[in-house]
Every structure is written in C-alpha cells, then in structure tokens.
Amino acid sequence: MNANENSPKASVRLNRIKKISRILKVCVLLYFVKPLCVVLAFKLKNIHVAPSMVSIFNHPYANASDIPTPMIVLFAIGTGICLLGAISFYRLLNLYEKGVIFSGANVSEMKRLGTYLAGYGILTVAANVIYHRQILLPWTLLDVVLSPWILAGVATYIIAWIMDEGRKIQEEQELTV
Amino acid sequence: MNANEIAPKTNLRMNRIRTVSRIAKIVMLGLLIFTLYFPIRTYIFQILSPSFKRGGFSLPDVLTTISQIILWVWYWKLFQLFKLYERGLIFSAQTIRCIKILGVLCAVGWALMTLLQILPHPLPSSQIIQTHPPEAAVIEGVIVSSYRMGFFSFDFGTGINFGLLFAGIVIVLIAWIMDEGRKIQEEQELTV
Numbered sequence: 081m082n083a084n085e086n087s088p089k090a091s092v093r094l095n096r097i098k099k100i101s102r103i104l105k106v107c108v109l110l111y112f113v114k115p116l117c118v119v120l121a122f123k124l125k126n127i128h129v130a131p132s133m134v135s136i137f138n139h140p141y142a143n144a145s146d147i148p149t150p151m152i153v154l155f156a157i158g159t160g161i162c163l164l165g166a167i168s169f170y171r172l173l174n175l176y177e178k179g180v181i182f183s184g185a186n187v188s189e190m191k192r193l194g195t196y197l198a199g200y201g202i203l204t205v206a207a208n209v210i211y212h213r214q215i216l217l218p219w220t221l222l223d224v225v226l227s228p229w230i231l232a233g234v235a236t237y238i239i240a241w242i243m244d245e246g247r248k249i250q251e252e253q254e255l256t257v
Numbered sequence: 258m259n260a261n262e263i264a265p266k267t268n269l270r271m272n273r274i275r276t277v278s279r280i281a282k283i284v285m286l287g288l289l290i291f292t293l294y295f296p297i298r299t300y301i302f303q304i305l306s307p308s309f310k311r312g313g314f315s316l317p318d319v320l321t322t323i324s325q326i327i328l329w330v331w332y333w334k335l336f337q338l339f340k341l342y343e344r345g346l347i348f349s350a351q352t353i354r355c356i357k358i359l360g361v362l363c364a365v366g367w368a369l370m371t372l373l374q375i376l377p378h379p380l381p382s383s384q385i386i387q388t389h390p391p392e393a394a395v396i397e398g399v400i401v402s403s404y405r406m407g408f409f410s411f412d413f414g415t416g417i418n419f420g421l422l423f424a425g426i427v428i429v430l431i432a433w434i435m436d437e438g439r440k441i442q443e444e445q446e447l448t449v
Contacts, residue, residue, distance in 0.1 A: 090444055093437045100430055181438030226292070235335060238281055245270045246347030252267055
C-alpha cells in the first residue's frame with residue numbers, strides 16, 4: 081500500500097479521535113461545573129434541603145435529619161468515588177486526544193474506572209444493608225451478584241486486563257526477528 | 258530479543274487470557290440463566306392464573322418484558338465478547354462491534370425504562386375487576402415531592418436519570434475510538 085496514501089488517512093482518523101475526545105472532555109468538565117455553580121450561587125451556608133422526602137442511594141427518608149450517620153458516610157465516600165471516576169475518565173480522554181489509544185496508561189485508567197464502578201456498587205449494597213438494618217440472606221447476596229455497578233466494574237476491569245495482555249503480546253511479536 | 262524466549266511468554270499470556278475469558282464466559286452464562294429463570298417462572302404462573310385471561314397485557318407490561326429481554330441480550334453479548342477473547346480476538350473488528358452493541362443496548366434499555374417511568378401505570382392487568390363501579394374514584398397517580406441527595410446526579414433536575422444513556426454513549430464512543438486506532442495500526446503495518 082502506498083505510504084503517501086496511508087498518512088492522510090491516518091491523520092484524518094486521528095483528527096476525528098481528537099475531536100470526539102475533546103467534546104467528551106468538555107462534557108465531563110460541564111458535569112463538574114454544574115454542582116459547583118449551584119454551591120457558589122446559593123452560598124454554602126444558605127443551601128436548604130426542601131421540606132420534603134429525601135432520597136439517598138434511592139432509599140427514601142422523611143427528612144434529612146432521619147438519615148443515619150453511616151448512610152451519610154457512605155454518601156460522602158460515594159461522591160468521592162464519582163469524582164475519582166470522572167477524573168480517571170477525563171485522563172483517559174486526554175490520552176485519546178494525544179493519539180495514545182492502546183498504551184499501558186490507557187489500560188491503567190480503564191482498570192481504575194472498573195475498580196471505581198465496582199466500589200460504588202459495593203457502597204449501594206452496604207446502603208441497602210444499613211437501610212434495612214440487617215443482612216437479609218439471600219437478598220443481600222443477590223444484590224452483590226446482580227448489581228449492575230459491580231458487574232460493569234468487574235467486566236471493565238477484566239476487559240482492560242485482557243487488552244493489556246493483548247498489547248504486550250503484540251509488542252513481543254513486534255520485537256521478534 | 259531472543260525469539261525462543263518470546264514465544265513461551267506469548268503462549269503464557271494467551272493461556273491466561275483464555276482461562277480468564279472462559280471463567281468470565283461461564284459467569285455471564287450463569288447470570289443469564291439465573292435472570293431468565295425467575296421472570297419466566299412468574300410469567301408462566303401469570304398466564305396460567307384464571308384472572309389473567311380477562312386482563313391481558315398492558316403497555317407497561319409489554320415494555321417491562323422488552324426491558325427484561327434487552328437485559329438478557331446484554332448478558333448474551335457479554336458472553337459473546339468473552340468468547341471472542343477466548344479465541345484470541347482481542348483487537349478485532351468483531352470484538353469492537355460487540356462492545357458497540359453493548360453500548361447501544363444500554364441506550365435502548367434507558368429509553369424503555371424512561372418510557373415506563375413516564376407512562377401512567379394502570380392496575381396490574383391480572384387484577385382488573387370488571388365489576389368495578391364506574392362512579393368510584395380511581396387513583397391515577399401519586400406525586401411525591403422528594404429531594405435526591407447527591408451533587409453528581411444525572412437527572413439535571415428533570416426527574417429522569419440519564420446515567421444509563423450516557424454510559425451507553427460513552428461505551429459506543431470508546432469502542433469507535435478503539436476501532437479507529439485499530440484501523441490506523443493496520444494501515445501502518447501495510448506501509449512499506
């Protein structure tokens with residue numbers, strides 16, 4: 081195949097990848113800006129929770145004062161995990177924007193994303209246990225097995241690991257004389 | 258680097274990939290069978306129930322069934338993905354197509370769930386009593402005012418959770434990026 085024809089094709093593809101990655105990066109930044117705008121606009125002291133039902137991890141409470149402390153701790157950890165997940169995703173998009181698509185750094189970020197997804201899933205299971213104030217067997221086990229977060233997290237981690245091994249195989253084959 | 262040293266390393270890696278993919282495949286198949294069993298058993302009991310014959314299926318029933326089918330297809334696609342990895346097809350077009358389909362299924366699942374959320378829900382079809390007096394009051398819906406705690410939510414104040422839709426779009430876009438990367442690599446390999 082003519083090398084002169086290849087380079088423009090590869091450039092066109094790389095440019096498309098860079099454009100899509102840039103758009104997604106902007107979306108991630110906007111997603112972060114939204115709650116910060118809410119906090120700044122209403123000033124932290126003046127934020128009031130409306131006098132109505134409060135839902136945390138999809139569990140309803142009559143009002144905010146009814147929420148037990150462990151649930152608030154889980155919520156704080158969950159927010160931290162969401163933040164870390166979004167940062168990981170942003171870094172992955174950064175790598176795609178630079179044209180780095182199948183490197184070890186990409187795989188590390190995907191593994192981290194998988195870990196955060198699974199971690200969030202475990203938090204939702206823990207929240208269920210706290211809400212019901214007991215471990216209901218076999219329902220708690222079913223929660224763990226069928227949790228979409230845990231399943232997606234584990235699947236993402238395994239796929240990232242497989243891609244890493246595949247990448248190493250390709251590199252080793254390239255070094256073969 | 259010594260070619261004799263590289264081949265066993267490559268075989269070792271391929272064997273590890275095959276083992277992990279096989280385990281993941283079995284787990285996916287197990288989950289699929291598990292999630293198939295309970296709804297099918299419930300549907301069979303409903304169909305055999307005498308009161309069901311008068312009611313039939315309503316639109317929410319149909320949408321719920323379709324969402325369940327989408328979930329099963331999702332598990333089946335994951336099973337196929339790990340089957341492709343087991344065959345050693347890691348960066349192939351088939352693998353990437355599989356990942357794209359998973360993303361599309363997420364988006365379709367979101368659409369169905371949102372439609373279910375928006376539609377008014379009648380009484381369960383198997384419990385409709387035809388002798389109900391027409392002048393009796395019927396509860397059409399309950400509006401619950403609630404506040405969901407969490408700054409990083411995906412509903413943007415609309416009451417509709419867009420998380421699954423975004424996840425589907427992101428999966429499709431990342432699969433597309435990987436596909437473009439694969440094509441670039443193939444084109445570079447063909448360069449003389």
